[in-house]
Amino acid sequence: xxxxxxxxxxxxxxxxxxxxxxxxxxxxxxxxxxxxxxxxxxxxxxxxxxxxxxxxxxxxxxxxxxxxxxxxxxxxxxxxxxxxxxxxxxxxxxxxxxxxxxxxxxxxxxxxxxxxxxxxxxxxxxxxxxxxxxxxxxxxxxxxxxxxxxxxxxxxxxxxxxxxxxxxxxxxxxxxxxxxxxxxxxxxxxxxxxxxxxxxxxxxxxxxxxxxxxxxxxxxxxxxxxxxxxxxxxxxxxxxxxxxxxxxxxxxxxxxxxxxxxxxxxxxxxxxxxxxxxxxxxxxxxxxxxxxxxxxxxxxxxxxxxxxxxxxxxxxxxxxxxxxxxxxxxxxxxxxxxxxxxxxxxxxxxxxxxxxxxxxxxxxxxxxxxxxxxxxxxxxxxxxxxxxxxxxxxxxxxxxxxxxxxxxxxxxxxxxxxxxxxxxxxxxxxxxxxxxxxxxxxxxxxxxxxxxxxxxxxxxxxxxxxxxxxxxxxxxxxxxxxxxxxxxxxxxxxxxxxxxxxxxxxxxxxxxxxxxxxxxxxxxxxxxxxxxxxxxxxxxxxxxxxxxxxxxxxxxxxxxxxxxxxxxxxxx
Amino acid sequence: xxxxxxxxxxxxxxxxxxxxxxxxxxxxxxxxxxxxxxxxxxxxxxxxxxxxxxxxxxxxxxxxxxxxxxxxxxxxxxxxxxxxxxxxxxxxxxxxxxxxxxxxxxxxxxxxxxxxxxxxxxxxxxxxxxxxxxxxxxxxxxxxxxxxxxxxxxxxxxxxxxxxxxxxxxxxxxxxxxxxxxxxxxxxx
Numbered sequence: 001x002x003x004x005x006x007x008x009x010x011x012x013x014x015x016x017x018x019x020x021x022x023x024x025x026x027x028x029x030x031x032x033x034x035x036x037x038x039x040x041x042x043x044x045x046x047x048x049x050x051x052x053x054x055x056x057x058x059x060x061x062x063x064x065x066x067x068x069x070x071x072x073x074x075x076x077x078x079x080x081x082x083x084x085x086x087x088x089x090x091x092x093x094x095x096x097x098x099x100x101x102x103x104x105x106x107x108x109x110x111x112x113x114x115x116x117x118x119x120x121x122x123x124x125x126x127x128x129x130x131x132x133x134x135x136x137x138x139x140x141x142x143x144x145x146x147x148x149x150x151x152x153x154x155x156x157x158x159x160x161x162x163x164x165x166x167x168x169x170x171x172x173x174x175x176x177x178x179x180x181x182x183x184x185x186x187x188x189x190x191x192x193x194x195x196x197x198x199x200x201x202x203x204x205x206x207x208x209x210x211x212x213x214x215x216x217x218x219x220x221x222x223x224x225x226x227x228x229x230x231x232x233x234x235x236x237x238x239x240x241x242x243x244x245x246x247x248x249x250x251x252x253x254x255x256x257x258x259x260x261x262x263x264x265x266x267x268x269x270x271x272x273x274x275x276x277x278x279x280x281x282x283x284x285x286x287x288x289x290x291x292x293x294x295x296x297x298x299x300x301x302x303x304x305x306x307x308x309x310x311x312x313x314x315x316x317x318x319x320x321x322x323x324x325x326x327x328x329x330x331x332x333x334x335x336x337x338x339x340x341x342x343x344x345x346x347x348x349x350x351x352x353x354x355x356x357x358x359x360x361x362x363x364x365x366x367x368x369x370x371x372x373x374x375x376x377x378x379x380x381x382x383x384x385x386x387x388x389x390x391x392x393x394x395x396x397x398x399x400x401x402x403x404x405x406x407x408x409x410x411x412x413x414x415x416x417x418x419x420x421x422x423x424x425x426x427x428x429x430x431x432x433x434x435x436x437x438x439x440x441x442x443x444x445x446x447x448x449x450x451x452x453x454x455x456x457x458x459x460x461x462x463x464x465x466x467x468x469x470x471x472x473x474x475x476x477x478x479x480x481x482x483x484x485x486x487x488x489x490x491x492x493x494x495x496x497x498x499x500x501x502x503x504x505x506x507x508x509x510x511x512x513x514x515x516x517x518x519x520x521x522x523x524x525x526x527x528x529x530x531x532x533x534x535x536x537x538x539x540x541x542x543x544x545x546x547x548x549x550x551x552x553x554x555x556x557x558x559x560x561x562x563x564x565x566x567x568x569x570x571x572x
Numbered sequence: 573x574x575x576x577x578x579x580x581x582x583x584x585x586x587x588x589x590x591x592x593x594x595x596x597x598x599x600x601x602x603x604x605x606x607x608x609x610x611x612x613x614x615x616x617x618x619x620x621x622x623x624x625x626x627x628x629x630x631x632x633x634x635x636x637x638x639x640x641x642x643x644x645x646x647x648x649x650x651x652x653x654x655x656x657x658x659x660x661x662x663x664x665x666x667x668x669x670x671x672x673x674x675x676x677x678x679x680x681x682x683x684x685x686x687x688x689x690x691x692x693x694x695x696x697x698x699x700x701x702x703x704x705x706x707x708x709x710x711x712x713x714x715x716x717x718x719x720x721x722x723x724x725x726x727x728x729x730x731x732x733x734x735x736x737x738x739x740x741x742x743x744x745x746x747x748x749x750x751x752x753x754x755x756x757x758x759x760x761x
Contacts, residue, residue: 075632077637078633080632084660293640343636346636347634434635458635460633486633527658
């Protein structure tokens with residue numbers, strides 16, 4: 001058999017394939033393509049750290065330079081995964097230290113990272129460039145000091161929403177004086193004050209710095225000096241944005257911001273004094289992304305800033321914006337693609353702001369490019385949802401959280417089945433959906449029938465019976481991740497759709513009615529003891545099912561059981 | 573489908589499925605078909621009225637990240653461990669106004685525990701096995717202290733985490749044994 005192209009040519013062609021899906025597809029064509037592809041794959045994405053073992057990955061892909069790994073299930077963000085569950089990165093790092101000495105990039109999400117891991121990686125990977133830790137925990141600022149001190153070629157240090165034990169701000173001072181390669185620094189989740197002079201010197205000597213996200217402890221007085229040293233910044237996050245009344249500060253800020261001609265993204269804005277917001281106006285024409293989710297100011301002040309950004313594509317804001325503020329978006333920010341509205345008082349019994357379904361309806365009507373929505377509110381109606389669906393059939397992400405569980409349509413007191421049904425029917429490209437409010441089995445019929453492209457579905461307090469879950473599992477052809485809390489779904493739907501579960505990355509069910517689990521590699525979390533030790537009729541607390549080629553976990557805590565200890569190693 | 577789901581009014585009693593350590597709020601009238609076993613509790617309307625609704629929280633709902641909770645008001649989340657239970661829980665000290673309030677909150681969080689005030693000492697008891705727990709905490713200096721010895725605000729400020737220690741083990745912390753009610757004796761080990 002003659003090959004059309006020599007290996008080198010195929011390798012060269014494969015190098016143009018950047019998506020993991022494409023590379024995976026290529027590797028399935030034939031054995032020789034599999035071989036060539038695996039030797040030249042440089043970037044790996046592992047969506048569930050327990051789906052595969054480090055050894056299997058390393059054996060197949062010997063020349064990797066960049067790794068992205070996700071650990072805990074999404075509901076861990078809301079404290080539903082108990083402490084000590086797992087997702088430790090150390091075994092991965094220690095294996096990669098041996099086999100990937102030239103590793104450059106590690107990106108982790110919802111994993112437990114220790115100082116030991118950080119120190120090991122900082123000392124082992126000589127060409128290490130990029131560390132992105134997203135919603136990770138388990139490390140202290142000492143770990144960051146190791147990274148700063150040892151990673152001579154570091155370009156990115158990005159800590160997004162991590163829980164870091166903040167011992168001091170001294171870690172920043174560990175970057176050596178001859179360290180100049182920094183491109184991106186995000187320390188927004190840290191509490192401690194860093195040395196401002198060390199920060200200024202760092203910013204001054206890194207000419208390629210394009211992203212700087214400060215933490216709350218950096219006062220607004222320090223911003224002009226920093227911005228003057230980095231006029232090339234593209235993404236900037238302030239610290240606390242208020243000060244004692246000093247007129248100098250305002251004019252200094254104006255001058256500094258107007259020197260930043262390349263800014264595209266702004267964030268930070270803790271403790272905002274609205275009087276200082278206009279200082280940024282000169283920098284706003286190029287802004288495409290504005291994260292005001294920390295800005296506890298009133299709607300008029302928010303709107304004043306937002307309307308300075310005619311090129312805005314992405315807006316994250318608190319519900320202080322209110323319906324009145326959202327009305328401004330169609331007129332001033334016609335290019336808006338993503339809107340997230342967060343609750344300022346999620347646990348309050350009564351609404352504290354005038355934000356209702358109307359705000360979302362207005363934006364959906366007037367912003368033709370709107371495709372991604374996350375919206376917290378306290379009332380919704382089927383009529384509004386139907387209107388939104390008809391206005392915006394191009395939606396690809398729709399996450400609606402009505403704060404009161406099982407809140408019905410506030411106008412008719414009916415369930416919101418038809419509203420969400422309209423969303424899935426009209427938005428044919430919908431990839432992600434989160435639902436809330438009063439929902440019966442009906443809505444799952446609609447979802448199973450229409451949501452053919454849906455990849456991720458989040459449900460809470462919904463449905464009446466197993467039929468609901470069955471409709472989702474049997475109808476949603478593209479479903480990869482399903483997370484369910486407090487729904488009356490039980491064994492029947494799982495048993496009837498066991499094969500479906502193998503085509504998905506994971507299924508999470510907590511506080512449902514599952515008693516017996518369908519297949520292998522099912523994790524049960526139960527504080528009360530092994531599921532078999534309780535009455536047959538008793539449901540398990542939490543269930544997490546995922547496909548894996550790695551067999552049962554070896555690092556389970558004492559409240560996790562895998563239901564089939566003889567889980568078979570399934571070949572990929 | 574249950575006909576009760578049509579009514580919007582509440583029933584007089586609310587059924588609550590109280591799994592250990594997890595507080596669930598079930599809307600009245602919606603039939604879930606959950607099993608009624610050991611953990612089922614009946615919560616009187618009057619009890620839920622006396623607690624401001626901001627304190628009775630369902631774990632995981634609404635789905636907001638913990639750092640978002642800090643914005644509008646001060647939050648101080650500390651981990652609470654119970655001797656013998658595998659889970660840790662977190663409790664926000666800022667939403668409580670006094671030690672008694674905190675104990676009530678912990679009673680809600682660990683639904684198998686009830687408050688028993690024995691000779692003015694604050695304890696929690698597991699009615700299932702009769703075990704008594706004494707609340708202790710680790711302060712800023714890393715010392716383990718009895719909860720209740722310092723003024724409330726000082727406690728909130730210095731508390732790093734809480735441990736509900738079995739009564740039998742807490743004696744060394746200066747907790748008076750039930751039979752010898754002497755207070756003001758040495759605190760700390």
